[in-house]
Amino acid sequence: MLKLLPFFAAFLLLIPSAQAQATRDRPLAKTAPLKLQARITRVERGLSTPVVVKGSPDQKMTLTERMAFYQVPAVSIALINNGRVEWARAYGVADVASRRSATVKTLFQAGSISKAVSAIGALRLVEQSKLSLDEDANRQLASWKIPENDFTRNRAVSLRMLLNHGAGTTVHGFDGYALGQRLPTLLQVLDGASPANSGPVRVVHLPGSAWSYSGGGYSIIQLMMIEASGQPFDRYMKAAVLDRLGMTQSTFVVPLPRTWRDRAATAYDGNGKAVAGQWHNYPESAAAGLWSTPSDLARVVIAVQQAEGGTSDKILSQRTASSMLTRGLGEYGLGFFVENLGDRTSFSHEGGTEGYRSQLYGYTRAGQGVVVMTNSNNGAALINEILCSIAAEYAWPEFKVVEKVSIPADLTINSHLVGEYRLLDKTAYIITEGDHLYFQSELFGHNRMELFPESKTEFFMTAQDMSIRVEHEADGRVAGFTLVRGANTYTAKRIG
Numbered sequence: 012m013l014k015l016l017p018f019f020a021a022f023l024l025l026i027p028s029a030q031a032q033a034t035r036d037r038p039l040a041k042t043a044p045l046k047l048q049a050r051i052t053r054v055e056r057g058l059s060t061p062v063v064v065k066g067s068p069d070q071k072m073t074l075t076e077r078m079a080f081y082q083v084p085a086v087s088i089a090l091i092n093n094g095r096v097e098w099a100r101a102y103g104v105a106d107v108a109s110r111r112s113a114t115v116k117t118l119f120q121a122g123s124i125s126k127a128v129s130a131i132g133a134l135r136l137v138e139q140s141k142l143s144l145d146e147d148a149n150r151q152l153a154s155w156k157i158p159e160n161d162f163t164r165n166r167a168v169s170l171r172m173l174l175n176h177g178a179g180t181t182v183h184g185f186d187g188y189a190l191g192q193r194l195p196t197l198l199q200v201l202d203g204a205s206p207a208n209s210g211p212v213r214v215v216h217l218p219g220s221a222w223s224y225s226g227g228g229y230s231i232i233q234l235m236m237i238e239a240s241g242q243p244f245d246r247y248m249k250a251a252v253l254d255r256l257g258m259t260q261s262t263f264v265v266p267l268p269r270t271w272r273d274r275a276a277t278a279y280d281g282n283g284k285a286v287a288g289q290w291h292n293y294p295e296s297a298a299a300g301l302w303s304t305p306s307d308l309a310r311v312v313i314a315v316q317q318a319e320g321g322t323s324d325k326i327l328s329q330r331t332a333s334s335m336l337t338r339g340l341g342e343y344g345l346g347f348f349v350e351n352l353g354d355r356t357s358f359s360h361e362g363g364t365e366g367y368r369s370q371l372y373g374y375t376r377a378g379q380g381v382v383v384m385t386n387s388n389n390g391a392a393l394i395n396e397i398l399c400s401i402a403a404e405y406a407w408p409e410f411k412v413v414e415k416v417s418i419p420a421d422l423t424i425n426s427h428l429v430g431e432y433r434l435l436d437k438t439a440y441i442i443t444e445g446d447h448l449y450f451q452s453e454l455f456g457h458n459r460m461e462l463f464p465e466s467k468t469e470f471f472m473t474a475q476d477m478s479i480r481v482e483h484e485a486d487g488r489v490a491g492f493t494l495v496r497g498a499n500t501y502t503a504k505r506i507g
Contacts, residue, residue: 051098057400061476065414077396082283083387085113085276089305091312094378099306105276118275119384121301122362124371126229129297130174130346132252133236134331141239144171153238155198166218173228175339179216182209182227185295187365190288200230200295222341226298233297244296256310261303263296276386278366281457286366305382312373312380319375342498352408370394389456392474415471417463420446427489434503
């Protein structure tokens with residue numbers, strides 16, 4: 012039986028009351044209550060890691076157990092089926108110290124899901140001929156220009172490239188600003204000038220030549236939208252997107268207005284400690300500044316589904332929605348990760364800020380989707396397990412549990428791999444304990460993940476569908492590894 016961590020044992024007692032509150036708050040679909048509750052219960056009790064070791068016992072886990080395991084205080088879910096929110100539930104506590112229960116109206120930071128919502132706002136300006144997708148972005152900017160260099164002289168940056176992460180711009184993501192820290196202006200963010208804590212946004216690859224995720228690129232989009240609309244970003248997005256979709260529990264205002272703060276979930280790091288000041292502020296609004304709820308973000312999923320299907324142009328035309336959900340460079344369209352599955356297209360975005368992890372997922376032509384939000388740096392792994400359970404219950408074509416074969420551990424190989432590595436400008440560790448090998452990086456929460464050997468140089472994880480391939484120097488020493496996550500690969504170099 013799972014041993015609960017003392018810190019979380021108390022708040023887990025609150026989960027039934029949180030569920031009861033969620034039941035009172037949630038919009039009910041016209042499904043027989045007993046049948047619907049049975050589906051929800053199967054989801055709650057059917058969690059599995061995305062990958063399992065072949066031959067291991069088939070063991071489903073409960074949401075309550077996995078929240079305790081990952082030290083995630085609150086989870087909120089909105090499930091979309093048949094083109095509507097079929098059910099919404101919240102679990103756990105929004106704040107551990109006060110034991111405030113999470114409800115479906117509890118606010119979470121959406122992180123990079125902000126990019127998808129912001130992209131809709133930018134495309135509305137394109138439809139109104141206030142912005143151009145393919146003209147030189149600098150011709151559409153007045154107060155700041157993308158600094159010219161050899162790359163931009165050969166090919167100009169366009170809004171389409173920026174929306175697709177194909178403009179060659181820098182600054183992968185943002186760390187946010189703690190309570191009491193002075194917030195930079197958008198121009199200070201773009202130039203990396205004090206008090207901004209991120210580097211300047213610059214073009215370092217030929218625009219349109221390669222996909223490279225860039226929160227900095229979305230800060231350029233933010234400025235383009237401000238100037239094209241003639242309004243502050245949060246005010247434009249409220250009128251153009253949030254209000255039109257009925258997203259009354261969402262805002263891009265930074266900092267979060269005082270009247271909203273009592274509804275916000277406190278952020279927690281990977282060790283279960285509350286973030287100082289409860290959360291960070293993100294003035295890089297288009298990239299990471301949205302506060303929302305799963306039920307509100309489900310409205311985005313449904314609106315995109317309807318626009319792509321030609322049944323509603325309330326938010327975008329069918330032509331624009333189709334462009335948004337068509338891959339450019341990488342696996343990305345214009346604001347969403349997209350995957351053509353034949354009979355449908357999936358569109359999605361993850362979100363992560365300090366102390367929050369979220370996931371938005373939708374399918375065209377199927378009327379299905381989900382939004383899951385958590386208030387912990389460890390939330391991503393838990394979300395993956397929730398998606399596996401939902402996919403099994405609702406017959407989704409993705410998130411099927413994969414079985415992989417593991418070979419016996421080689422203790423000599425394990426000892427050579429142990430050490431510190433640099434992965435996406437963060438420190439990652441490979442640790443050994445007995446004959447077990449573990450991977451740990453704050454990029455994927457603070458919990459270590461076991462590495463199972465497939466060969467002498469290849470290892471897989473089960474907590475997330477990731478693997479590593481070990482790279483060696485000419486003399487045989489371990490130089491680093493390549494981490495494979497989906498279709499993306501990331502190189503890690505050994506430190507020292």
